[in-house]
Amino acid sequence: MTAATEPVLVIGAGVQGLTCGVVLAEAGRAVRIRTADRPRESTSAAAGAMWGPAQLRPAERVLYWVTRSHAEFTALAREEDSGVHLAGGRMAARFDLGDAVPTEARLIPDLRRCSPDELPEGFVSGYWGTVPLIDMPRYLDHLVARFQRAGGDLQISPVPSLADAVAESGTVVNCTGLGARELVGDPGVHPVRGQGVVVRNPGIDEYFIELTDSGEFAAFMPHGDHVVLGGVAESHEWHLGARPEVTAGIRRRCAAIEPRLADAEVLGEPVGLRPGRESVRVEVEHYRGGRIIHNYGHGGCGVALSWGCAFEVADLVEG
Template identity: 35%
Template sequence: MNITVIGSGVIGLTSAHELAKAGHRVTVIHDQPLLESVSSVAAAIWFPYHSENSEAADRLLRHSLARFEELSSIPETGIDLRYGLNIDHLPDSDRSWTKIVKDTSEAPKEDLPDGANSGVYATLPIITMTTYLGWLREQVAALGVAFVQETVTDLSQLKNEADLVVLAAGLRGGELLGDDDSVYPIRGQVVRLANTKGLTDWLCDDDYPEGVTYIIPRRDDIIVGGTDTANDWNREVEPETAVAILARAAKLVPGLENLEVLEHKVGLRPARQKIRLERVQGQAVPVIAAYGHGGAGVTLSWGTAQRVVELAVENAGS
């Protein structure tokens, strides 16, 4: 089939990769440069943050984790397996992700910050997104996928070009379908520090009393976050927020103090109560919706792409 993918973030690129591998002729339409997508702001660590908890999501998580673990053996991908600690402040914190990850272990109380209830040590994929997105786009292009930079305002624009459209447009997904107003932004602001001290262990504390806090060391830098403000469309960096992010991170990891600040970034996570990953009827062209991943777009990307290919086969047979 001739398939058009709308969106060049991690969901769009990964879906294009798997569709092209399956033998389809694929075009990716994107309205912004690759490294300006919200995916480029991600820390990124494999973790189902602000995403749904369901058997369907677990299937996506398992496939994605296995693929990232496999890709970590290729240095050019920018993926590393790193050890770290996820902290729980609430006694009923969701730990469903631990059944998918090998070799997790309970953190002793002395390793936890004041006020924490418990914690889990795990080795998870850490993805340097600028490196990874560049590598992924090269792989996609090598499979013959074409890239077109333009803005799609109506899906009917594509009815004479595509047998099928994959809608991986993040926050614009519901808008383009015209039948879904449940997508909303969760604003994320992060600080990128120089990793001159060679830190390797990650730390995440989603329920930290002073605000969500995560420290994700990558090869040459450290992503420190963050914010998780729902329905906040502000894409500008807030200096006072950056100061607060660094202050609470330094309380948890004192080694962050005095590291050089390389960059401040803001991204709007495309959230929805449930991921929309399905065939959509009633449009000018057959559509597969693939959006609403919240803060787990990277984490769910390979599983999502696998399901997109399955839905494409179902579409062809209908």
Template identity: 40%
Template sequence: MRVRVVGAGVVGLTSALRLAEAGHRVEVVAAELGEGTTSSVAAALWYPYRATPTAQVSRWLTTSYAVLDALAGDPSTGVRLRSGREFFREPVPDPWWRSTVPSLGRITGDQLPAGYLDGYQLTVPVVDMALHLGWLAARLRKTGIDIRARRLADLPAALAGVDAAVNCTGLGARELAGDGELSPVRGQVIVVEQFGLSEWLLDQNDPERLTYVVPRGETVILGGTSEEGDADREVRPATAEAILARCAALVPGAAGARIVSHRVGLRPARPAVRLETELLADGPVVHCYGHGGAGVTLAYGCAEEVVQLVSQLN
């Protein structure tokens, strides 16, 4: 089939790649490419943050973990397996996604920083999105797939000249698909030079003021925020100062790291990920959006389901 994928973040590019591998003729169009996508801002730590429903998400994240685990052997993909720790202010049970992670241990007693009562230690994929988005785009171009910057007005425009469209526009689906259930969750981060850190750390005890320190190859991501309904993409200096202070409290070396850039992204939050086929007068659209803060965590699993839904249209 001739399929147009709309959206060039990690969900759109992985869907396009899997569709091409399944034999479909694919093109990708997107209002934003590369550094302009929300995916490019992500700390991209494998973690099912703000994604539901649990049953489907469990399937998608398990597939994605396996794919990213396999890609970690190739440095060009930007994927690495990294050990890390998550800290809690009170005792917690094992996470619902426990069975997906091969090794997840508990941190207790003097292994915990002051003020924390419980914690996890686990190894998960961490993705340098600048490298991974470029790797995906290169894979697509090698198969002859065009990736073009183009803003579409509506879903009929997405279907013009093709047999089916795949809507991977994230927050853009509010306008493209008229989805009023989508809302932005603002995330601000600081990118600093690598300062010798190999372990990621996470504290989600304050749901709006997250604290995470996630190392990549040459940089470290310091975060962050989770501001409901806030679509402001401008960097807020006071917020940056607060992020740096929180991160330095967990990892003192972060305080002296050279700042490379400040970034803001808008997570596409929705009561549930939308992954389904809609039959319009102009043709079928497979929707795949609303992944919250778990785009990288779910992308490869969702891409496989996108292929299944497109194949059912024949």
């Protein structure tokens, strides 16, 4: 087998691993994904999720990744079964946001400031704009189907070590999210726990996201028959079960903004551990005669960055 025909081994089948798998397989590469958990059991499945400006580092590359992803998600919104659709809604804060708009927010075609009467009580500043919303369980199914249609091989089989990975393939793409802490031995990766509440949709078609640095905020994203409510961001917290008091807090904050959510039937309480890191790691490491292309540490923005990172990973694989 030559380097060009040997399957690339992608580790992880969250949004990052699957998107890398799709990009590589559709470019004609043989690709195998090995994953410890099924896609619907990953952190990615618990995300709300929306494409939105990402305040992560390294800033210039994040801007490129988020821009590239915006174009892909906008195109995916035209595909019926992708789980992606475009929706209008508000991004608002309880403090004055000032006039500075993040560069990538300019990608939102109809972005405009909210008038005071459009803001919920307690909010003083905000924007209205149309963004891609992603129904993650459906979207992950879409990526798996697309990957397999392109000839990709998906195996539920944990990778015990990087040495095992490079013994299997000379080109490895590491998309293990929080799992990189152990697999790579990177102590800079840490959990930022999130919990959502999925409710039957009482007729909502606009999203809302509270802009804040606080670990507790209000967010809701409609996906047809259901709405995903958030949220919390609990740093260095590993607990994977849903906490009733967190659910109650999320419902209270969201209902204060959209009263129809107060009594909506609860369908699920997904929990996910975001892979926090000081900066996203997309780079090549030469390891025991093989190449490992790392792609992890996307914090609370792994969906929004996914296509841009995957295209960069594909360039690194070829380069």
